[in-house]
Amino acid sequence: MATKHLSPEVLNERRKQAVRLRLDGHTVKDACERTGLSAPTVSAAWKAFREGGWKAVPVRQRGRAKGQANVLDARLREALGQQLLCLPPAPLPGWTSRALADWLNGEQLNAEWLNEKPDAAVTPRAIEHWWEGAGLKVNPLALDALEKRRNTAGRWYRQQVLPVRESVEREGGAFWQGGVCMVKPCAESPGRVAVYWHGKRGALHLRTFESPPKANDYIAMFERLLDKAHGPVAVVFHGAAFDKSPEIGEWLERHPSMRLIAVPATQAGS
Secondary structure: OOOOOOOHHHHHHHHHHHHHHHHOOOOHHHHHHHHOOOHHHHHHHHHHHHHHOHHHOOOOOOOOOOOEEOOOOHHHHHHHHHHOOOOOOOOOOOEOHHHHHHHHHHHHHHOOOOOOOOOOEEOHHHHHHHHHHOOOOOOOOOHHHHOOOOOHHHHHHHHHHHHHHHHHHHOOOEEEEEEEEEEOOOOOOOOEEEEEEEOHHHOEEEEEEOOOOOHHHHHHHHHHHHHHOOOOEEEEEEOOOHHHOHHHHHHHHHOOOEEEEEOOHHHOOO
């Protein structure tokens, strides 16, 4: 099971999950099946934990280049929070850390609200640190690990998700995971409703709302997914009852290339 397609953040979260499973008495094989990681990766995470504790489990990234900032002050966090309420540049369905960093660095060059010019560019990693502190960082479900599970979650994946996923990929399309959740207010960010998307390699695309998104908000993001793809699109989505929305139902009928699969509430934590 290759991990090179995973972002560092997703990989590190699964390494931690593997260690927790090992602590609970599961074998390396069990941890592999549940996390989608390879046996060498699980063993490496377990060894790192035994030798250095939890802080040693994540894969360390190389240090930032000179002239790059990884810490955001209150002014920048407020500006980013407001920007997350807007649609990102097309065809992105949500803001990536790179897109936000690029926007902020460009904004700072001409911002009247800055008393002085910044002496360092904001990095995507700084955005990700802020997301994590604000409770905005959401990891995708470990769907690949469900394929061999002999339970309700495994059957749901094999029967409802896998056939659609394989069909879309054969046609050269795109597979996404998405969801909506409430984000509690904290020092880093006001309370918001977050809609998140995970695309290729688990990269997070994020947009927030001050109140629950309406049908037109979702449709605008669905259209971005179709515009970004070179074929049909399959979306596994958690947290919204799209089948209760006549507007979304009608839109899906007019766009058969969008294949939407709802995550049952019972599978959300699987």
